[in-house]
Amino acid sequence: MSSPYVPRTAFPPPGTTLAAAVHPRTRPLVARRPVVDERRAELVRALEALPPSGCLTGLSGAEARGWWSLPAPDGLPVFAAVPETAPHPERRGLVVTRHAVPPALEARQDLRAGTPGEVLLGCWDLCLLDLVVLLDGALAVGEDLAELVATARLRRRGAPLLRQALLLADARAESLWEAVNRMFHVGVGVDVVPQHPIALPDGTTAYADLWLRGTRRLHEYDGAHHLDRDQQRRDLRRGRLLVGGGWERNGYTSHDLLVRTRDLLRDIDIALGREHDPARLAFWEAQLQHSLLTPAGRARHAERWSRAAQGRAGRRTQRARGHDEPIAPPYAA
Template identity: 35%
Template sequence: MQMGADGAIRGEVRAAGHQRVAHGLYRIETPEIGDWENLLRDLGALLLVLPPGAVFTHVTAARLLGWKLPALPEQVPHFAAVRGQCRPRRPGLICSRLTHDSTPSTAHGLPVDAPAEILLRAARDLGDLDLTIMVDSAARLGHIDDDAIQEILETKRPGTRRLSRVWEVHDRRAESAGETILRLFHDVLEIPTASQIDVHDDHGRWVCRADLQVLGTLDLHEYDGAVHRESAVHKRDLRRERAIASTRYRRRGFTLDDLLNHAATVMHELDRALNRPHQAERLRRWRALIDDSFYSAKGRDRVMNRWYRSTDPVVWARSA
């Protein structure tokens, strides 16, 4: 039996007062703390089964670094990267091999891979829309820059093609996953926009900052997430909308349901506002982007099936 931090135990016998983290791995039960604290303790316990020098990567590391994430399913594996041939096999743990030099760091006391490596590993699984959300957030936080991305892209490793495509359209000014989705919707519909625009009234007084402005117009397009329906936020939003109404600008709000389930209707509204003909190909491209992401059942099934196969569920019992 091997002991780790926070009372974690690696062994086949479960001790009283411990909860299971993975096959042959337990830690002290902590029902009194929140989901985030329990996640940190689970990851800390996993270090007992990971070899020295291992780092967390993919969406696990992204979560530790505070990046915005796409709409991940409730049950997502933990991701680690290791050097050498020793790759622990546990249900719920996916280990990849570190083959290139990188500069790891720590987040919340846990080892994490370099940001560019994290994005590259995510690019092997996620769709363009999902990955763009992560890239926008990493760039906004200053964790990634063009030099680091170009160094990764030059390796031509798996995932570089998707990462290159996403990096070309990323925007470090996006403040939420919803804003990224709204911007990509406009990009696919070939509607040029500018992000995070300062709005002033006719007297030059600052009114607010808007998510997107359609270039060549006074139209402001913004993402209205669930938080905007909370009482305090809703009251503030109403005051903000009245302030915008006193200017020459016109505000349109969009929800996730608009973009995912009523994209055709929204596209027709925007085409009419821009006085241009409809093109069905734009809608087909948007639906293809959604279908390859976590925002569709098809996209979720594709990635989750890939992850399930990667945990090698048949042979894990041989690696206690």
């Protein structure tokens, strides 16, 4: 089986800057997701245990900033960052990173969150797939790409992974599962165009989740909202117009992306006219073992985070110095 790394064709040409590697949005920004009241109250209580210079980071910072959320294990702790000189907060269910340089933070209504780059550095222990999906979500709501690039260039834990994620990021996705769908195709060596505009026979424009470049094939994610009766009517009409324009649309679900991956790969290989080779799934299968998208990945993280959030005796206290040598996550790909 081939090495479980991203195909070289997925990356931009050598010499491409991080900023130039990211495809910009071509449609209106995605609305930030509100934090549900119960979770917001939990985040507020965690912030009350922090000094004013402390903030939410990692997955908690992503929540506070309104990005789309990866599936989380039960009992997800609150992730926060504080200056190294600040008193150590005493609260169970809180995983704290101590910084030699105070973390950059911003107010998000009644929450204090790290800047986008700080939040993503706090996700240093996620796999590459999950970080790219989070990064796509940050870009979709309009976070500052320049700040993300500047942060990725620092000699900080998590920066090497963030740099790699920026080379794979794309701001055009409209949802988390669209981003996951794109990364599946990228991971099996397919050149795709997200949110591809298509002129329909009735004079309107359709935007396809993914166009397999060089074909007339569209691959789209069909979530639960497509089961709504009115949505089904719109989808069927849109599908007829696409067929009338000479396009073939295939819809896939999260089950296809996480479980029936060989069937999806076979569809892709047929569309591209290439030999079917299950070895192309090596990167994807390696990532899913550690991804929050899967029960196995959530269980791995839950065990580690549970130990880290059990108070001073069991808490993993992280130190993040501003000029540390880069530290790769335990399963960077």
